Amino acid sequence: xxxxxxxxxxxxxxxxxxxxxxxxxxxxxxxxxxxxxxxxxxxxxxxxxxxxxxxxxxxxxxxxxxxxxxxxxxxxxxxxxxxxxxxxxxxxxxxxxxxxxxxxxxxxxxxxxxxxxxxxxxxxxxxxxxxxxxxxxxxxxxxxxxxxxxxxxxxxxxxxxxxxxxxx
Amino acid sequence: xxxxxxxxxxxxxxxxxxxxxxxxxxxxxxxxxxxxxxxxxxxxxxxxxxxxxxxxxxxxxxxxxxxxxxxxxxxxxxxxxxxxxxxxxxxxxxxxxxxxxxxxxxxxxxxxxxxxxxxxxxxxxxxxxxxxxxxxxxxxxxxxxxxxxxxxxxxxxxxxxxxxxxxxxxxxxxxxxxxxxxxxxxxxxxxxxxxxxxxxxxxxxxxxxxxxxxxxxxxxxxxxxxxxxxxxxxxxxxxxxxxxxxxxxxxxxxxxxxxxxxxxxxxxxxxxxxxxxxxxxxxxxxxxxxxxxxxxxxxxxxxxxxxxxxxxxxxxxxxxxxxxxxxxxxxxxxxxxxxxxxxxxxxxxxxxxxxxxxxxxxxxxxxxxxxxxxxxxxxxxxxxxxxxxxxxxxxxxxxxxxxxxxxxxxxxxxxxxxxxxxxx
Amino acid sequence: xxxxxxxxxxxxxxxxxxxxxxxxxxxxxxxxxxxxxxxxxxxxxxxxxxxxxxxxxxxxxxxxxxxxxxxxxxxxxxxxxxxxxxxxxxxxxxxxxxxxxxxxxxxxxxxxxxxxxxxxxxxxxxxxxxxxxxxxxxxxxxxxxxxxxxxxxxxxxxxxxxxxxxxxxxxxxxxxxxxxxxxxxxxxxxxxxxxxxxxxxxxxxxxxxxxxxxxxxxxxxxxxxxxxxxxxxxxxxxxxxxxxxxxxxxxxxxxxxxxxxxxxxxxxxxxxxxxxxxxxxxxxxxxxxxxxxxxxxxxxxxxxxxxxxxxxxxxxxxx
Numbered sequence: 001x002x003x004x005x006x007x008x009x010x011x012x013x014x015x016x017x018x019x020x021x022x023x024x025x026x027x028x029x030x031x032x033x034x035x036x037x038x039x040x041x042x043x044x045x046x047x048x049x050x051x052x053x054x055x056x057x058x059x060x061x062x063x064x065x066x067x068x069x070x071x072x073x074x075x076x077x078x079x080x081x082x083x084x085x086x087x088x089x090x091x092x093x094x095x096x097x098x099x100x101x102x103x104x105x106x107x108x109x110x111x112x113x114x115x116x117x118x119x120x121x122x123x124x125x126x127x128x129x130x131x132x133x134x135x136x137x138x139x140x141x142x143x144x145x146x147x148x149x150x151x152x153x154x155x156x157x158x159x160x161x162x163x164x165x166x167x168x
Numbered sequence: 169x170x171x172x173x174x175x176x177x178x179x180x181x182x183x184x185x186x187x188x189x190x191x192x193x194x195x196x197x198x199x200x201x202x203x204x205x206x207x208x209x210x211x212x213x214x215x216x217x218x219x220x221x222x223x224x225x226x227x228x229x230x231x232x233x234x235x236x237x238x239x240x241x242x243x244x245x246x247x248x249x250x251x252x253x254x255x256x257x258x259x260x261x262x263x264x265x266x267x268x269x270x271x272x273x274x275x276x277x278x279x280x281x282x283x284x285x286x287x288x289x290x291x292x293x294x295x296x297x298x299x300x301x302x303x304x305x306x307x308x309x310x311x312x313x314x315x316x317x318x319x320x321x322x323x324x325x326x327x328x329x330x331x332x333x334x335x336x337x338x339x340x341x342x343x344x345x346x347x348x349x350x351x352x353x354x355x356x357x358x359x360x361x362x363x364x365x366x367x368x369x370x371x372x373x374x375x376x377x378x379x380x381x382x383x384x385x386x387x388x389x390x391x392x393x394x395x396x397x398x399x400x401x402x403x404x405x406x407x408x409x410x411x412x413x414x415x416x417x418x419x420x421x422x423x424x425x426x427x428x429x430x431x432x433x434x435x436x437x438x439x440x441x442x443x444x445x446x447x448x449x450x451x452x453x454x455x456x457x458x459x460x461x462x463x464x465x466x467x468x469x470x471x472x473x474x475x476x477x478x479x480x481x482x483x484x485x486x487x488x489x490x491x492x493x494x495x496x497x498x499x500x501x502x503x504x505x506x507x508x509x510x511x512x513x514x515x516x517x518x519x520x521x522x523x524x525x526x527x528x529x530x531x532x533x534x535x536x537x538x539x540x541x542x543x544x545x546x547x548x549x550x551x552x553x554x555x556x557x558x559x560x561x562x563x564x565x566x567x568x569x570x571x572x573x574x575x576x577x578x579x580x581x582x583x584x585x586x587x588x589x590x591x592x
Numbered sequence: 593x594x595x596x597x598x599x600x601x602x603x604x605x606x607x608x609x610x611x612x613x614x615x616x617x618x619x620x621x622x623x624x625x626x627x628x629x630x631x632x633x634x635x636x637x638x639x640x641x642x643x644x645x646x647x648x649x650x651x652x653x654x655x656x657x658x659x660x661x662x663x664x665x666x667x668x669x670x671x672x673x674x675x676x677x678x679x680x681x682x683x684x685x686x687x688x689x690x691x692x693x694x695x696x697x698x699x700x701x702x703x704x705x706x707x708x709x710x711x712x713x714x715x716x717x718x719x720x721x722x723x724x725x726x727x728x729x730x731x732x733x734x735x736x737x738x739x740x741x742x743x744x745x746x747x748x749x750x751x752x753x754x755x756x757x758x759x760x761x762x763x764x765x766x767x768x769x770x771x772x773x774x775x776x777x778x779x780x781x782x783x784x785x786x787x788x789x790x791x792x793x794x795x796x797x798x799x800x801x802x803x804x805x806x807x808x809x810x811x812x813x814x815x816x817x818x819x820x821x822x823x824x825x826x827x828x829x830x831x832x833x834x835x836x837x838x839x840x841x842x843x844x845x846x847x848x849x850x851x852x853x854x855x856x857x858x859x860x861x862x863x864x865x866x867x868x869x870x871x872x873x874x875x876x877x878x879x880x881x882x883x884x885x886x887x888x889x890x891x892x893x894x895x896x897x898x899x900x901x902x903x904x905x906x907x908x909x910x911x
Contacts, residue, residue, distance in 0.1 A: 055629060058641040058904075067908025068643075071625065074632040108638035367799035368613065370713040370736030370775055375800075439598055439721075440714030484692050484722070486712030488735070 009136035033091030033149035059101035081110030096130035176216025181520035224256025224544035236265025254546035301326025319346030349382035405458030442490035477565020495565035502575035552578030667899035713737035743776035766826030792816035
């Protein structure tokens, strides 16, 4: 199946966030694809607040099933969360569980004024009442496929579709 | 009961015999070998085709755990284990509770053992009261009660003054003294050989010099007192060198090694295997190899099982807190054969180390198949390999570093005084 | 008989942490990497994460140690686990209950993990061997054998300050003979590729054949500290300060205590470590302990993160 060009989706996502008005907000990317996007958005939109990153491994709800991710990266929120408007950035929005974990983790840093969500692709299949405010594109995908963002050495972003490896 | 053992390969180290020959038994004694005596009507014929018929084994150290320690093992269980291992005579160390330091205790043990009609039991009398190394025991009285030799095979050595006097006193009556050479002040709380393994595992150690210093003291005191000394459980190459030199000087000294030290080294402790918590500790590989060769060249006179059944709970403890010892009376033959196989030795020479040689050390008329002697006989299949498992061992102690291994030598029949006391 | 490494399952996955010996560098590095993420957590306002919510972790201390027990307790609580502290030295053991009885009783209380401290070398191995297969065991110090989490936090600290293990000279100073910390440090350092590990001690405090562990032996601080990048001091137990091991703490300090003068022989950017608690004026001079090169307090902080990492990884490695 033909996947859309990630670079074009990115441009469109950036445009939607910008057109929403010059609200003062901070960006927080979710490892790994969300951080790439957030870095690009941070530059493109000229955000004053430093960029935050989250690795939600410690907040996942499937720890008992799959254990700890083999490469956990540190979460870094280099600004005071208290009272700040935050846009969470992730590459693909699917079940909503990752976002649930990210929101929980953010609250352990402080009480933000608001959290909204930006995602490059919304592929549906939600298992929690979570919605994105900024979406690059909404796609219908077969449930047995996994969609992942890739970054080349040049920094160019692309989307890739895999067969889902089911846990044994 | 008259028994005819036919077609067996008869090996009698004492007489240098290794040939296919029949044996005829009557009234508890061997009455003929080769051709049957006139009008011999056996009530039982044992076909020993492809089996080896040898003297019943003599083990220099088997603990029955009686009196006092019946939770580890009982006289019944261990006597059965002994004959299942082909052992027909053994010495039992005085480290019971209370120790064998009074004639009454020894008589009781002898009496109880005799009633079972199994192997001959030879108690080792305690050299000092309570094995505490302070006061001499009534050795002459103990001898009357049945102690053939005296020692501290497992208690540590008394101080040198007491030891010297004890040796003098024993020599007055012509008794041998059996000592395990280990200097107490160098033992401290040690549980392992002072080598790389203990360094890795952080275990407190017993250095080799604890043995060599003790051997040196014992040799000098033996010269001083003129007593016949048997060194129990030698463990190190250096100790062996000292014994060799003493023997060359003509000192009447003998020594033994355990089946464990003959095959294992400190490496076998692995990840704190408490079955390898033995005393003296398993030493380095070079020590083990020296012991194997020392046995070959005659520096070491005999192999013993150092049988020490331990209850399971006492081994399910951290290495240093676990109880010392391994079960072994049923492994004496297999592990001796294994040594012989690995060294490519003739069985005649191998079997001497567990029959005629230990009998001589113990000073008993056993360990040979001469016509007219008591019919103490072991019949085994040298080509039969069996796996050491808890259920394969009759001893109440299931603690051995050899658990799970395949070993050669299956005992088929054991005869004591012409009675079949074990058969399978 | 040689068994497989009792810390790993048949797929080489870590099930227990008993010693640093025999673990592949990849597992040690995974623990250190994971700990990096936990350092961030410990610096936040809310220092707690929900990872081990609902898990029961038992601190089984057969040898009292408030300090070590507390670091494990904090680590477990920050992971939202339920922590139960048991000082068994005084209670059950004196009533004739065996070590394994105690462990079996606690297993029946739905334990998920045991943190074990014991005076006897091999105690944690024994428990790991006999415990129900879904329970993980962490050795918090057994006799003179091993103290793997201490060694790992030391490795974490070294990596923080020196970045790469492959070009370091490290000296371990003091009572090597009785030290579980030293043994675990030596195995961790050599596994992680440190090319030169030295031990410095009088002969009474060195085990036999210690060089077989891959270390160079020194008896003289001036020679041993020359050009080292890391100085790891060990604690000298009170009972060993005088007697058959050493004549006096004063003489030990004079020849083996770390003073600014002796430290000046090491590289100028050398760091000084100590597992604590320190005997000031016995193994280390206050001027060094509180000096610029000391990383003793950061060690304590990192210790929490490293223990969180070990617990999380083990809890996630299901059988």
